Amino acid sequence: MGENWARLVERRRDTLGDVLLALGVLAFAVPAILTGRSFSLMPVPETVRLAVSSAAAAAMLVRRRTPWPLVTGTAACALFAGQLVPLTLAAYALTAERGGRHRLGAVAALAGAYVVVDRVSPYTDHAPLLAVIWAAALVCLPALVGHWVWRYRAMIRELRERGRADQEQAAALERRRIARELHDTVTHAVTVMVLNAGLIQDTDDLGEIRKLARAIEDKGVRALTELRELLTALRSSDLPPSAESVEGIPRLVEEGRATGLRVALHYEVAEEALSRQAGHACYRVVQEGLNNVRRHAPGTDVQVVCETRGETLNVSVVNSGESGGGGGRAAPARVPAHEGSGYGLTGLSERVELQGGRLTYGPTADGGFAIHAVIPYRPPERPAR
Numbered sequence: 001m002g003e004n005w006a007r008l009v010e011r012r013r014d015t016l017g018d019v020l021l022a023l024g025v026l027a028f029a030v031p032a033i034l035t036g037r038s039f040s041l042m043p044v045p046e047t048v049r050l051a052v053s054s055a056a057a058a059a060m061l062v063r064r065r066t067p068w069p070l071v072t073g074t075a076a077c078a079l080f081a082g083q084l085v086p087l088t089l090a091a092y093a094l095t096a097e098r099g100g101r102h103r104l105g106a107v108a109a110l111a112g113a114y115v116v117v118d119r120v121s122p123y124t125d126h127a128p129l130l131a132v133i134w135a136a137a138l139v140c141l142p143a144l145v146g147h148w149v150w151r152y153r154a155m156i157r158e159l160r161e162r163g164r165a166d167q168e169q170a171a172a173l174e175r176r177r178i179a180r181e182l183h184d185t186v187t188h189a190v191t192v193m194v195l196n197a198g199l200i201q202d203t204d205d206l207g208e209i210r211k212l213a214r215a216i217e218d219k220g221v222r223a224l225t226e227l228r229e230l231l232t233a234l235r236s237s238d239l240p241p242s243a244e245s246v247e248g249i250p251r252l253v254e255e256g257r258a259t260g261l262r263v264a265l266h267y268e269v270a271e272e273a274l275s276r277q278a279g280h281a282c283y284r285v286v287q288e289g290l291n292n293v294r295r296h297a298p299g300t301d302v303q304v305v306c307e308t309r310g311e312t313l314n315v316s317v318v319n320s321g322e323s324g325g326g327g328g329r330a331a332p333a334r335v336p337a338h339e340g341s342g343y344g345l346t347g348l349s350e351r352v353e354l355q356g357g358r359l360t361y362g363p364t365a366d367g368g369f370a371i372h373a374v375i376p377y378r379p380p381e382r383p384a385r
Helices: 002-034 046-060 068-081 085-097 101-120 128-201 206-233 246-258 276-296 343-354
Strands: 262-268 300-309 312-323 358-363 369-376
Touching (some): 002 046, 002 068, 002 085, 068 085, 068 101, 085 101, 085 128, 128 206, 128 276, 206 246, 246 276, 276 312, 276 343, 276 369, 343 358, 343 369
Antiparallel strands (some): 300 312
């Protein structure tokens, strides 16, 4: 609505400008004709002079479509009514609307008409050089001013378009950020709770049922806390206070084992030098990897590696292509009955790239799936905007 209103205001402003220029032509031409201060290159009645002046004024109203009616009208007004000021108004009006070589030709035609009229006017001294100088001052100079106005308006339009595009891009990035955060916060918690609920239905051990019920409650409370803090943190670029880092990875692995996954963890991280953003991205990589295994390959063996290599953190989650046969609780009988939106890995890639890292993923040779990320210990500095 705001954009449509701006267009309406601009159209009304342009129309008002055209009307004022047309009135300007009439204001200079008509009084001079009626008081006998006009002349003509050939004897024509006063009504013809008034008609020519009116035609020049009317041409101002169509100058945005084509320049030649205005050139013809004002030149005729100068030649048959002896009025030079409309040439000045026309020179400005033509170049203030748009550029182009045809506009340059139109201005040259106006300047030529000025020189011709100046040479035959009974009110000038007929000096050729002075006529050229006056043509430059009263036709070419207004044309240059009009061209500057056109360039300025074009720059303003470009800046508005660029600002609108930047706003749309910022809105799109913010929507993706919200979707990414909600996916990472909600999907993991809901998946774990659904799996634990399925395990409750598959056991008659009262102690085990209580344990799984507490796990569901704890996970739900933690998810609600994260959601509340997320809604607050989305108003800024800071991580919420409860945002997990690499120290939460062992707990992720334990949750996976509790829901039936066979997970092996290799963890060697220098936590003290790690930024919060990098640690949180690492946590999300492992979380998304384990969620994908729960959904798509719950009976397979999983290897989680998180280790420091120089100035980077290397993280990988790899599951085998075939279900293993030993150790640990059996794979859960119930997993969420959906294939996933595919947004998790896309959002994960964006999250890692925001930290200056790189995420790769894809099937392995044995039919499994691997997610691997390399994340700098310190995120790159972003230029100030």
